[in-house]
Amino acid sequence: xxxxxxxxxxxxxxxxxxxxxxxxxxxxxxxxxxxxxxxxxxxxxxxxxxxxxxxxxxxxxxxxxxxxxxxxxxxxxxxxxxxxxxxxxxxxxxxxxxxxxxxxxxxxxxxxxxxxxxxxxxxxxxxxxxxxxxxxxxxxxxxxxxxxxxxxxxxxxxxxxxxxxxxxxxxxxxxxxxxxxxxxxxxxxxxxxxxxxxxxxxxxxxxxxxxxxxxxxxxxxxxxxxxxxxxxxxxxxxxxxxxxxxxxxxxxxxxxxxxxxxxxxxxxxxxxxxxxxxxxxxxxxxxxxxxxx
Numbered sequence: 001x002x003x004x005x006x007x008x009x010x011x012x013x014x015x016x017x018x019x020x021x022x023x024x025x026x027x028x029x030x031x032x033x034x035x036x037x038x039x040x041x042x043x044x045x046x047x048x049x050x051x052x053x054x055x056x057x058x059x060x061x062x063x064x065x066x067x068x069x070x071x072x073x074x075x076x077x078x079x080x081x082x083x084x085x086x087x088x089x090x091x092x093x094x095x096x097x098x099x100x101x102x103x104x105x106x107x108x109x110x111x112x113x114x115x116x117x118x119x120x121x122x123x124x125x126x127x128x129x130x131x132x133x134x135x136x137x138x139x140x141x142x143x144x145x146x147x148x149x150x151x152x153x154x155x156x157x158x159x160x161x162x163x164x165x166x167x168x169x170x171x172x173x174x175x176x177x178x179x180x181x182x183x184x185x186x187x188x189x190x191x192x193x194x195x196x197x198x199x200x201x202x203x204x205x206x207x208x209x210x211x212x213x214x215x216x217x218x219x220x221x222x223x224x225x226x227x228x229x230x231x232x233x234x235x236x237x238x239x240x241x242x243x244x245x246x247x248x249x250x251x252x253x254x255x256x257x258x259x260x261x262x263x264x265x266x267x268x269x270x271x272x273x274x275x276x277x278x279x280x281x282x283x284x285x286x287x288x289x290x291x292x293x
Contacts, residue, residue: 002027002028002030002031003024003027003028003031003164003165003168004161004164005028005031005067005068005161005165006030006031006032006067007031007032007033007034007065007066007067007068008024008031008032008033008034008066008067008068008069008070009034009036009062009063009066009068009069009070010033010034010035010036010052010062010070010072011036011059011062011063011069011070011071011072011073011081011085012036012037012070012071012072012073012077013035013036013037013042013043013046013051013052013072013133014042014072014073014131014132014133014135014136014232015127015128015130015131015132015135015136015140016072016098016124016126016127016136017035017070017072017098017133017136018035018046018049018051018132018133018134018135018136019136019137019138019140019141020070020072020098020124020136020141020165020169021033021035021046021051021052021136022051022136022137022138023138023141023168023169025051025138026138027168028168032053032054033051033052033053033054034052034053034054034055034056034062034066035051035052035054035055035056035062035133036055036056036057036058036059036061036062037055037057038057039057040057042132042133043055043056043057045132045133045134046133049133049134051133051136058084059081059084059085060084060085060087060088061088062085063084063085063088063089063093064088064090065088065090066089066090066093067090067092067093067094068093068094068096068161068162068165069085069089069093069094069095069096070096070097070098071095071096071097071098071099071105071109072097072098074232074234074235074237074238075099075100075101075104075105075108075235075238075239075242076234076237076238078097078099078104078105078108078109079108079111081109081112082108082109082110082111082112083111083112085112086111086112086114089112089114089117091116091117092116092117092118093116093117093118094117094118094119094120094158094161094162095109095112095113095117095118095119095120096119096120096121096122096162097109097121097122097123098122098123098124099121099123100123100185100189100190100235100239100243101182101185101238101239101242101243102121102123102147102149102178102181102182103178103179103182103242103243104242104243105121105149105178106119106121106149106151106178109121118154118155118158119150119151119154120148120150120154120158120159120162121148121149121150121178122146122147122148122149122162122166123146123147123148123149123181123185124141124144124146124166124169124171125144125145125146125147125185125189126140126141126144126171127140127231128140129227129228129230129231131231131232138169139170141166141169141170141171142169142170142171143170143171143172144170144171144172145171145172145173145174146166146169146171146172146173146174147173147174147175147176147181148162148163148173148174148175149175149176149177149178149181150175159175182243182246183246183249185243185246186243186246186247186249186250187250190239190240190243190246190247190250191247191250191251191254192228193228193229193231193236193239194240194247194251195225195254196224196225196226196228196229197228197229197236199222199225199229200225200226200229201229203222261273261276264276
């Protein structure tokens with residue numbers, strides 16, 4: 001299905017941006033793609049991979065004449081990008097993003113929005129631990145969910161166009177308020193990453209002999225944690241700083257539950273542990289049934 005865009009500017013062309021570029025290349029070949037990145041090496045990779053028609057290191061130039069602008073950078077870059085592109089966004093342009101903290105996205109991108117420009121914040125909930133344009137692949141989004149957090153007065157035609165973009169990529173699109181999104185993702189994504197970083201960090205602090213054995217005898221659980229903890233450190237720094245209240249709330253809840261399990265282990269309360277593990281196993285089955293495994 002051809003997308004309703006003549007020119008798409010992808011500001012940030014890492015894992016998510018380059019995967020989206022591949023989707024547009026595959027399904028809407030008439031759409032012209034311009035890729036924007038700060039590093040010359042990144043833009044050279046984009047040209048080598050032939051996933052964009054134009055490349056630039058200037059966000060204003062990328063946005064000039066684009067009817068869709070997708071911000072796919074770490075959150076800390078949003079405010080500067082908004083200032084840069086504001087003068088060049090054309091009437092009718094749609095501005096969206098792929099960030100994991102939507103209240104921060106709205107806060108930082110809103111200054112670029114004037115009458116005739118439509119902001120439709122988005123979050124495709126998909127990814128891997130890899131980064132860079134070489135890591136992208138068009139099928140990454142298939143059967144995953146994309147969350148849109150449009151403001152109450154959002155232009156519904158613009159929302160429909162962004163919805164169509166992610167549906168073309170194979171995603172199931174839902175809408176929710178930005179604040180609710182940030183609370184949900186604090187539990188489902190942000191806390192698990194923080195735990196993974198913590199566990200792997202604890203392992204790196206072990207003595208050299210024990211650390212080498214941890215690596216040599218890594219079981220599936222620890223391998224999964226190392227995969228998660230290999231994610232982009234700049235992106236995750238920005239996520240935790242911009243969603244701090246929701247993250248701190250779920251950390252507190254987790255800490256209380258961890259203390260309860262610690263107490264059960266110390267007291268030998270096998271029934272408590274088994275009941276907890278039985279209840280949590282059902283969550284895994286629900287994730288598999290929802291095709292999110």
